[in-house]
Amino acid sequence: MQVSRICSDLVTIKSENPPGETADVIEYIRAFLEKIGICQKIYADSNGACNLVSEIPQSRLLLCGHVDVVPARDEGWTHPPFSGDIDDTYVWGRGSTDMKGGCAAILSACETRVNRGLELPASLAFVCDEETGGEMGIRHILARNALHPCDCVIAEPTPALHPSIGQKGLCRLEIGFSGTPAHGSLYPAVGVSAIVEAMSLIGYMKELSMTDYPVDEHIREIIEDSGDVLSQEFNIGGVRDVLKRLTYNPGVIHGGEKSNVVAQHCDLDLECRVPWGCNIPDLLKGIQDHAHRGKIISQETHEPSITDPLCPLVSVTCSEIKKVYGGTVFPIVQWAASDARHLRRHGFRVIEYGPGEISTLHAVNERVTIDSLEKASLIYGGIMQKYAEN
The missing domain is CATH 3.40.630.10 (Zn peptidases)
Known part of the structure; x- marks a missing residue:
């Protein structure tokens, strides 16, 4: 056939x-x-x-x-x-x-x-x-x-x-953030917003995505060659950075109770693609340390x-x-x-x-x-x- x-x-x-x-x-x-x-x-x-x-x-x-x-x-x-x-x-x-x-x-x-x-x-x-x-x-x-x-x-x-x-490796996290509710008209003088706490972690992830990780020479050469091929295939600039750096996507976020209430709870589903040279336990520790008032509820990781x-x-x-x-x-x-x-x-x-x-x-x-x-x-x-x- x-x-x-x-x-x-x-x-x-x-x-x-x-x-x-x-x-x-x-x-x-x-x-x-x-x-x-x-x-x-x-x-x-x-x-x-x-x-x-x-x-x-x-x-x-x-x-x-x-x-x-x-x-x-x-x-x-x-x-x-x-x-x-x-x-x-x-x-x-x-x-x-x-x-x-x-x-x-x-x-x-x-x-x-x-x-x-x-x-x-x-x-x-x-x-x-x-x-x-x-x-x-x-x-x-x-x-x-x-x-x-x-x-x-x-x-x-x-x-x-x-x-x-x-x-690249994979790191999928569900993170729950807690806040202190208050009347929305008084924020940020009063209360702690769980949504803003989640946004703060996203800011940290943006900084982390600019980090270059050490890799041995043969991996570096393959990444360089791959960048040339994939940039032509997808017509995307900066493909080498995508291959050698951490990429992140805050794919789903649910938070807050009402527009005039400082958010008491926020859930963030975060996915990262992990480059060679990035240590996943260290990555998770850094995320948890920067997730103020946040807790990792579930995780899936692959090197x-x-x-x-x-x-x-x-x-x-x-x-x-x-x-x-x-x-x-x-x-x-x-x-x-x-x-x-x-x-x-x-x-x-x-x-x-x-x-x-x-x-x-x-x-x-x-x-x-x-x-x-x-x-x-x-x-x-x-x-x-x-x-x-x-």
Whole structure:
């Protein structure tokens, strides 16, 4: 089956997260793999969060993708978000880039290999919950020892010549601030505003985001090279600072009781992306010390992670990309988080490489070029062949 058709089929099957129901799209993948003779196992809960694993004992390679997508409203789309429309250049729709296009390329590469009478040298995993943290997806599978550590390619969208070998860390905090209520007409002479206390912490985070952290030379070189690639890809200035500095987002704030009452309570949901060289325990201590009258209620942290750029997985992937695209191929790091961090924590060496129009990721008119789908399928096939030979 043409990879563009597989991608289109996947896009038409809704799997927005939230709510995270992926039973239908996983059933499509299960039937596809069954048709080409690949056995698999489904891990599901009662709410329709479904994952599929096809593990080959002692395999040294895992191909992985997530099937959940961010929600999409109909407004503003040239093609309806779940149409899966195909024209001469693109497959259109939510998830075509992130990352049902990558999943389609994996399936196509497997089908091509089986049709040639070749054994599949890779395990497969299609997971349900990357967009909201992986608790019901890859983390669920890893907790059940359904996969053994090996080299892993995640088919996340990347620049065509530049697979990703690392991501910044992640720190998500819910912080509760308390104030002293008083009549609003007397503030700030009387009372302490919990909202202003939260704003004070945000001011500290702005100062912290200007800090440069010490890193060893090879990380610094990768960050510099990555900055060049990502600034061109996203047309964003200052990308090097984004990669080497702490970034923060006060994403949600709820506070106050009434406009004429000094706020007694305020909740702040704060997310930080943590660069290499930043010590997370020190970061948390600094935040708590500067959160006057504030308390960290919940936290989720992940260290920055990276795969050795000299390991065979990286060299094989770069070699296969060069065979298909030509040009100068080298790995990069990025600011976004993915399932790679969970896999690395469990001993996997992970690289991300996949098709997609990155500028449309999570955006209106998300789409993927048919050419990039076809080339990604060839590259995955080449990687599998290398692992079969060695």
